[in-house]
Amino acid sequence: MxxxxxxxxxxCTQVATAAxxxxxxxxxxxxxxxxSLAYQSIGRDSxxxxxxxxxxxxxxxxxxxxxxxxxxxxGFRVIRYDxxxxxxxxxxxAPRNANLTYELLRYKLGLSVGAPYTLTDMADxxxxxxxxxxxxxxxxxxxxMGGMIAQHLAAMAPQRVESLTLIMSSSxxxxxxxxxxxLVQLLARRGAPNREVALEQQADxxxxxxxxxxxxxxxxxxxxxAQAYDRAFNPEGVKRQIMAILAEPSRVDLLDNLRLPTLVxxxxxxxxxxxxxxxxxxxxxxxxxxxxxxxxxxRFQEQFKAPLLAAVLPYLKAHREDMSHWAQx
Numbered sequence: 001m002x003x004x005x006x007x008x009x010x011x012c013t014q015v016a017t018a019a020x021x022x023x024x025x026x027x028x029x030x031x032x033x034x035x036s037l038a039y040q041s042i043g044r045d046s047x048x049x050x051x052x053x054x055x056x057x058x059x060x061x062x063x064x065x066x067x068x069x070x071x072x073x074x075g076f077r078v079i080r081y082d083x084x085x086x087x088x089x090x091x092x093x094a095p096r097n098a099n100l101t102y103e104l105l106r107y108k109l110g111l112s113v114g115a116p117y118t119l120t121d122m123a124d125x126x127x128x129x130x131x132x133x134x135x136x137x138x139x140x141x142x143x144x145m146g147g148m149i150a151q152h153l154a155a156m157a158p159q160r161v162e163s164l165t166l167i168m169s170s171s172x173x174x175x176x177x178x179x180x181x182x183l184v185q186l187l188a189r190r191g192a193p194n195r196e197v198a199l200e201q202q203a204d205x206x207x208x209x210x211x212x213x214x215x216x217x218x219x220x221x222x223x224x225x226a227q228a229y230d231r232a233f234n235p236e237g238v239k240r241q242i243m244a245i246l247a248e249p250s251r252v253d254l255l256d257n258l259r260l261p262t263l264v265x266x267x268x269x270x271x272x273x274x275x276x277x278x279x280x281x282x283x284x285x286x287x288x289x290x291x292x293x294x295x296x297x298x299r300f301q302e303q304f305k306a307p308l309l310a311a312v313l314p315y316l317k318a319h320r321e322d323m324s325h326w327a328q329x
Contacts, residue, residue, distance in 0.1 A: 030129050037089045039080050042078040048077065049137075056144060060087060081129055083241070085241055088125070095237075098239065104218065115239050117240065118244055136160060141163070142169065147168065148170065163263070164263070167308070169278070172248055173251075186201075190236075195229060198233065200222075206299060209298040211295050211303070227232050262282075263311075264291070265312065271297055
């Protein structure tokens, strides 16, 4: 009888966890002053909040389900959202037109770059979302451009950010290794006459961002591209995000003044932001931890999900428990 009760309790716990960590929770809209952000909240409202900030052109669906479930099962309320100009997020006013080709040329010549908005504006979006959800204190995890946005968010509201996790990101300092011109060309290639061409272009980009240790399945890449395209396709928005990155000055001074727990995770095979970007980023955040993952490139590939979680979960768990301890006191 006791054994039966024991296994029954385990089963009930598993069912409750699955219901709490439902990655198919409804996508909702938060209407802010300048933008309306599509977001999803996974987990209990009473759990410590973890805000996920996606990279260039990425939608909230690009966070792998296994990662979301693992974070939620760690005891977090996981909040993911579409950045402005991608996915189901929208502007409350028409965005200013911009010429990416012209701004790229200015960038290559060392001239100032104009952009319709900045990464600071995008960080303010994330902060506005947490205000709309009435979440006072929270953890932040950003990937690539999302890590750059997270740096600004932490600097804007250091008293509210419990911990910072930066994956595949950069300090934006002058002199760091640049991606290959071919990869930059793939990133900037946003004009597609139809769905088929758009999917092929996106599959080419995903393949170029992958690890040389992994042989990609072209059909799987096309299916991933199709999922994103069919949910939302806004190439002009991605161009504006690229310009926001190009217009961004070095964040070294900002990072030198950050005083909060930070984990930096970077891959040794990153073709877009080579590994020195992660090393330099960690070096300028006092007390930060650095985890380098051999072979990881600039994508969430199946073969690297376990190493990524092994780097991130213990760190987040430790800081969630610290937060719970102080809350009890």
